[in-house]
Amino acid sequence: MTEALTMPTALLRRWLALEGRIHCAALHEDRLARALAALGFADPARGAAKVFGDMQRCLADVKHTGTARLTVTRGSGPRGYAPPGAAQTRSILSAHPPSALAFEPLRCGVAETHWADQPQLAGLKLLARTEQVLAAHEAATQGWDDALMLNNERQVISSSKGNLFLFQGTDVTTPCLNRCGIAGTRRQMLLDNLLPQLGYSVSSRPVLLSECLEADALIVTNTVMGVVAIESIVEAPFSGARGVALARSLQSALSDHIAACDAK
Numbered sequence: 001m002t003e004a005l006t007m008p009t010a011l012l013r014r015w016l017a018l019e020g021r022i023h024c025a026a027l028h029e030d031r032l033a034r035a036l037a038a039l040g041f042a043d044p045a046r047g048a049a050k051v052f053g054d055m056q057r058c059l060a061d062v063k064h065t066g067t068a069r070l071t072v073t074r075g076s077g078p079r080g081y082a083p084p085g086a087a088q089t090r091s092i093l094s095a096h097p098p099s100a101l102a103f104e105p106l107r108c109g110v111a112e113t114h115w116a117d118q119p120q121l122a123g124l125k126l127l128a129r130t131e132q133v134l135a136a137h138e139a140a141t142q143g144w145d146d147a148l149m150l151n152n153e154r155q156v157i158s159s160s161k162g163n164l165f166l167f168q169g170t171d172v173t174t175p176c177l178n179r180c181g182i183a184g185t186r187r188q189m190l191l192d193n194l195l196p197q198l199g200y201s202v203s204s205r206p207v208l209l210s211e212c213l214e215a216d217a218l219i220v221t222n223t224v225m226g227v228v229a230i231e232s233i234v235e236a237p238f239s240g241a242r243g244v245a246l247a248r249s250l251q252s253a254l255s256d257h258i259a260a261c262d263a264k
Contacts, residue, residue: 013070013125014223017095020060022068024261027185028052035124036072041089051091058093066098067224071127099224105231105244106220108159110209111135111147115157115180123183135160146220148212148233151180156207159230162222163187165195166207166215167246172200175207186221186254194253209233217243219250227251 013032016023029052036044055070075088113134131149139147139160146159157175158164163184166173172195177183195202212218218230227250229243 013072015068015070016223017059017064017066017068018262019065020056020063021262022056022059023258024185024189025052025056027188027261031185032070032072035126038121038124039126041074047089051089054091055093059095062095064095067096069094069096073127103225103228105229105247106145106159107232108146108148108230109139109142109144109234111138111149111160113138113149115149115151117152117179119179122179122181123177125182125184132160146230148209150209153206154209156209156212157181159220162220162225162228164207164212165190165219165221166212167200167217167219167243168215170200172202173207173211174202174204176204184222186223186226189254189257190221190227190250194250194257198253217246219243219247227254 013028013035015028022028029048032052033045033048036047041047051070051072055068059068071092073090073092075090111134113131115131135147135149139145146161148156148164149158149160151157155175156164157177158181163182163186164175165187174187174191175181191202191204213233213236218233220228220230227247229247231237231243
């Protein structure tokens, strides 16, 4: 049995591919290496290069277009929490067709499930994401499209589906993820490149729920959805037409940025 499949010693990555080519491959490989290092895998840069290369060849062979999900574990081992002494990395790749969903503005609630505080693993996407599973279940039970997730200090960290950005005039804020949460690649692209290029002043800091409710617009980002506006939190509408137009504009800019990355 691959014991790691039931524990957070396994990590998960999800990518978009076009005709067998992964969008922004170098960025994703770097993220994979950083996650392997944080989990204590031996020679993480070399391991990431091998796993990533194998995966790229598999997707290229079938010219896959859609999403790809990669799970990396330490391989088989005895029961218990301690990793095997002579671990042999095992990777599991699954390919999925493009999403047929039209991502409309999201009606959100606020989850009772909070992010656990763990700075050593902050920003990483691990296989064990129980908090997000529970928050997504809350959203489905309540009839929401998504749910905002807080930490134990009741600061907003993310939604159950992705990273958050608050817009107030030309100022943009995204929650600080130094103690919990997942730092997605679309978040990084917006922070490092697109938003400054579009003239926004960007900051990453602790965010309160009241700030979300007072924002001009609030968006969610992830690999599959791209950029989507939030139109309401619980029963409070706030972003309206501006949020939708902003999300579409940023999605267009993001698509152009990804195409430029792929052309390098």
